[in-house]
Amino acid sequence: xxxxxxxxxxxxxxxxxxxxxxxxxxxxxxxxxxxxxxxxxxxxxxxxxxxxxxxxxxxxxxxxxxxxxxxxxxxxxxxxxxxxxxxxxxxxxxxxxxxxxxxxxxxxxxxxxxxxxxxxxxxxxxxxxxxxxxxxxxxxxxxxxxxxxxxxxxxxxxxxxxxxxxxxxxxxxxxxxxxxxxxxxxxxxxxxxxxxxxxxxxxxxxxxxxxxxxxxxxxxxxxxxxxxxxxxxxxxxxxxxxxxxxxxxxxxxxxxxxxxxxxxxxxxxxxxxxxxxxxxxxxxxxxxxxxxxxxxxxxxxxxxxxxxxxxxxxxxxxxxxxxxxxxxxxxxxxxxxxxxxxxxxxxxxxxxxxxxxxxxxxxxxxxxxxxxxxxxxxxxxxxxxxxxxxxxxxxxxxxxxxxxxxxxxxxxxxxxxxxxxxxxxxxxxxx
Amino acid sequence: xxxxxxxxxxxxxxxxxxxxxxxxxxxxxxxxxxxxxxxxxxxxxxxxxxxxxxxxxxxxxxxxxxxxxxxxxxxxxxxxxxxxxxxxxxxxxxxxxxxxxxxxxxxxxxxxxxxxxxxxxxxxxxxxxxxxxxxxxxxxxxxxxxxxxxxxxxxxxxxxxxxxxxxxxxxxxxxxxxxxxxxxxxxxxxxxxxxxxxxxxxxxxxxxxxxxxxxxxxxxxxxxxxxxxxxxxxxxxxxxxxxxxxxxxxxxxxxxxxxxxxxxxxxxxxxxxxxxxxxxxxxxxxxxxxxxxxxxxxxxxxxxxxxxxxxxxxxxxxxxxxxxxxxxxxxxxxxxxxxxxxxxxxxxxxxxxxxxxxxxxxxxxxxxxxxxxxxxxxxxxxxxxxxxxxxxxxxxxxxxxxxxxxxxxxxxxxxxxxxxxxxxxxxxxxx
Numbered sequence: 105x106x107x108x109x110x111x112x113x114x115x116x117x118x119x120x121x122x123x124x125x126x127x128x129x130x131x132x133x134x135x136x137x138x139x140x141x142x143x144x145x146x147x148x149x150x151x152x153x154x155x156x157x158x159x160x161x162x163x164x165x166x167x168x169x170x171x172x173x174x175x176x177x178x179x180x181x182x183x184x185x186x187x188x189x190x191x192x193x194x195x196x197x198x199x200x201x202x203x204x205x206x207x208x209x210x211x212x213x214x215x216x217x218x219x220x221x222x223x224x225x226x227x228x229x230x231x232x233x234x235x236x237x238x239x240x241x242x243x244x245x246x247x248x249x250x251x252x253x254x255x256x257x258x259x260x261x262x263x264x265x266x267x268x269x270x271x272x273x274x275x276x277x278x279x280x281x282x283x284x285x286x287x288x289x290x291x292x293x294x295x296x297x298x299x300x301x302x303x304x305x306x307x308x309x310x311x312x313x314x315x316x317x318x319x320x321x322x323x324x325x326x327x328x329x330x331x332x333x334x335x336x337x338x339x340x341x342x343x344x345x346x347x348x349x350x351x352x353x354x355x356x357x358x359x360x361x362x363x364x365x366x367x368x369x370x371x372x373x374x375x376x377x378x379x380x381x382x383x384x385x386x387x388x389x390x391x392x393x394x395x396x397x398x399x400x401x402x403x404x405x406x407x408x409x410x411x412x413x414x415x416x417x418x419x420x421x422x423x424x425x426x427x428x429x430x431x432x433x434x435x436x437x438x439x440x441x442x443x444x445x446x447x448x449x450x451x452x453x454x455x456x457x458x459x460x461x462x463x464x465x466x467x468x469x470x471x472x473x474x475x476x477x478x479x480x481x482x483x484x485x486x487x488x489x490x491x492x493x494x495x496x497x498x499x500x501x502x503x504x505x506x507x508x509x510x511x512x513x514x515x516x517x518x519x520x521x522x523x524x525x526x527x528x529x530x531x532x533x534x535x
Numbered sequence: 536x537x538x539x540x541x542x543x544x545x546x547x548x549x550x551x552x553x554x555x556x557x558x559x560x561x562x563x564x565x566x567x568x569x570x571x572x573x574x575x576x577x578x579x580x581x582x583x584x585x586x587x588x589x590x591x592x593x594x595x596x597x598x599x600x601x602x603x604x605x606x607x608x609x610x611x612x613x614x615x616x617x618x619x620x621x622x623x624x625x626x627x628x629x630x631x632x633x634x635x636x637x638x639x640x641x642x643x644x645x646x647x648x649x650x651x652x653x654x655x656x657x658x659x660x661x662x663x664x665x666x667x668x669x670x671x672x673x674x675x676x677x678x679x680x681x682x683x684x685x686x687x688x689x690x691x692x693x694x695x696x697x698x699x700x701x702x703x704x705x706x707x708x709x710x711x712x713x714x715x716x717x718x719x720x721x722x723x724x725x726x727x728x729x730x731x732x733x734x735x736x737x738x739x740x741x742x743x744x745x746x747x748x749x750x751x752x753x754x755x756x757x758x759x760x761x762x763x764x765x766x767x768x769x770x771x772x773x774x775x776x777x778x779x780x781x782x783x784x785x786x787x788x789x790x791x792x793x794x795x796x797x798x799x800x801x802x803x804x805x806x807x808x809x810x811x812x813x814x815x816x817x818x819x820x821x822x823x824x825x826x827x828x829x830x831x832x833x834x835x836x837x838x839x840x841x842x843x844x845x846x847x848x849x850x851x852x853x854x855x856x857x858x859x860x861x862x863x864x865x866x867x868x869x870x871x872x873x874x875x876x877x878x879x880x881x882x883x884x885x886x887x888x889x890x891x892x893x894x895x896x897x898x899x900x901x902x903x904x905x906x907x908x909x910x911x912x913x914x915x916x917x918x919x920x921x922x923x924x925x926x927x928x929x930x931x932x933x934x935x936x937x938x939x940x941x942x943x944x945x946x947x948x949x950x951x952x953x954x955x956x957x958x959x960x961x962x963x964x965x966x
């Protein structure tokens with residue numbers, strides 16, 4: 105039984121919107137989600153499912169009964185149904201499509217003809233449109249009873265073939281003569297989104313447009329639906345959350361993902377990291393003789409690796425953002441690489457002096473202090489170059505720099521750090 | 536001289552919107568920004584400045600002439616002017632306020648009466664409002680010539696004292712009798728934003744509302760302005776970008792921040808990391824005797840620290856998101872901590888076997904392999920507990936977990952890792 109004290113549930117569920125419901129569901133166990141599902145108003149169920157984060161929705165749907173899923177799907181808009189379908193097995197989708205009303209069915213089929221990365225899949229088709237040949241008077245008459253929720257001052261105008269013509273503004277409709285046709289008032293929109301465009305590019309277009317929504321148009325010029333700034337916000341959030349997760353070396357997972365699933369997913373990241381760690385160990389192993397000779401080296405060597413890692417990570421973080429925004433490109437790459445190297449050199453000099461001085465006082469061994477300081481500077485310089493070169497190379501070969509950049513960088517700063525520090529020491533102390 | 540080949544400038548600047556201009560400016564050096572500024576259409580200048588990321592705007596404004604700044608400010612809306620002021624020194628602000636038209640001046644002063652974290656500061660006051668006592672006919676007449684850009688189907692209604700009354704929908708205006716007053720048609724909005732609310736909370740409200748904008752109302756119930764989903768998107772982006780930057784141990788900086796400034800800011804993060812690194816070294820230093828005795832320990836010790844670090848980082852990343860979304864709270868904290876510990880235990884067992892086996896084959900020393908495996912399990916368990924407890928404690932004392940969590944966690948996993956591994960080895964090999 106669900107009690108409000110146990111799970112921070114609100115005192116009353118009245119007046120909650122779909123977004124708030126989705127957030128509550130994400131913070132519950134699957135068993136609790138199933139109990140609470142009965143309390144969700146029927147007309148919100150499809151929205152709540154579509155608002156949930158993908159991973160949480162997937163786990164919840166995997167335990168929700170077929171009847172419950174069907175009940176939610178048949179009331180949903182095409183975009184909601186498609187988001188729910190994204191988390192269901194093919195067999196279930198085929199069965200559910202047949203249960204939809206004919207109108208919804210053809211809308212959903214249009215959506216599904218696009219891939220999950222194309223904006224056409226998520227364009228809202230449930231839009232009030234005005235025929236370009238209509239008379240102003242008739243349109244104003246029709247608008248009085250129009251129930252479609254449309255949070256915009258502009259209406260989409262299409263011709264008899266469904267081709268997108270433009271938009272008409274409400275104030276111009278009011279000011280026009282009743283006998284004029286819409287054709288005379290229509291404006292071509294500044295920006296249309298091509299239905300094949302990627303979700304992230306489409307989101308950037310809406311964002312830059314300063315409009316609350318933009319029309320999505322297919323290759324034949326037909327109006328597919330609207331893509332709104334709310335949709336764009338969802339896309340951006342998912343994008344940023346997955347970048348954050350990958351930087352933390354974890355997948356973008358439901359807090360309540362089943363334990364074995366969580367363990368298995370994280371094992372992958374741990375395994376990759378273990379390869380890195382063994383590579384670093386192998387490098388250290390090359391220099392076991394000098395480590396026995398001068399034990400201070402073993403004590404100090406993590407400092408070289410760690411400071412290199414942070415330097416590289418700083419540059420990497422800015423470079424990843426620069427690439428994602430298109431602001432780091434071939435025209436300024438050389439300038440920015442030079443800048444990063446100079447910044448690393450300045451910090452390398454400063455911190456090498458500090459670290460060297462401390463090491464000298466600690467171990468009373470000037471040679472160790474000098475080797476440490478030099479290794480630190482070299483590793484920080486290498487780290488800064490790698491921090492900007494690696495993400496650019498990854499991007500060029502089509503790998504997301506946020507996904508792989510950090511692991512590759514750490515491997516290099518560990519290997520180079522231990523190699524330079526212990527190698528240098530071997531040359532000095534073993535000859 | 537600016538040439539398009541050098542700086543990836545578009546062939547033509549025609550038709551660029553403020554967001555695109557801002558993005559170009561962010562990807563240029565300050566000297567280039569000054570040259571390009573002349574090409575920005577006068578009516579876009581204030582928007583371009585307000586769209587730029589804070590750090591880039593600050594650097595650019597510090598070199599832009601007072602005349603240029605004034606020219607941009609006098610044409611800006613209250614929200615644009617306030618964002619520009621956020622990057623200007625107090626003295627300049629005082630001087631510039633006097634140059635504004637009386638209307639703008641009072642709008643900007645209202646904005647500035649709120650702190651930079653309150654939504655009242657960034658509410659758009661330049662909104663077309665309808666008087667509650669007005670007649671429908673007069674309003675429809677007025678709407679025909681209304682030039683305010685308002686991307687919504689609902690109009691704000693206020694009474695004679697400026698008190699927010701509600702909103703009126705365009706279709707209901709059209710359907711009403713001309714002699715009715717607006718009062719009879721007005722709807723109370725589902726959600727109003729209190730002007731003292733934090734920007735992030737206000738953004739979450741707009742997001743959840745499924746509306747393109749919400750009214751902001753002060754403590755006396757007066758209408759302050761609108762807060763739109765576009766504004767919310769800016770807030771979310773800034774929030775995520777600064778979280779990403781902090782996870783990468785860097786500030787949220789302009790790609791083109793002056794070199795010395797960049798170096799100084801990053802030096803702070805490096806210095807904090809150095810303390811961590813020296814703490815780890817000090818722990819290793821405690822066990823120098825056993826390191827001389829068994830050099831394999833020096834070779835293998837980074838593995839324990841590194842695997843603990845990743846395990847902790849995985850839990851930390853999910854915990855930070857859970858706290859930010861309110862989905863990790865006192866009601867489920869214990870469950871999730873238990874889950875994270877079990878996940879870490881499972882992965883600890885698996886990887887300890889792998890690592891132990893490799894170490895045994897490598898060094899042919901069963902004791903070293905056993906100590907390594909045990910230390911790995913212990914450190915991964917400790918890391919998982921710290922990964923969820925640390926962000927929660929930081930959040931409770933009012934420190935952003937994304938800012939400090941990672942450094943504290945790494946310190947603990949390094950110290951515990953070296954302590955358990957080398958300490959255990961000392962007990963076995965030195966007794």
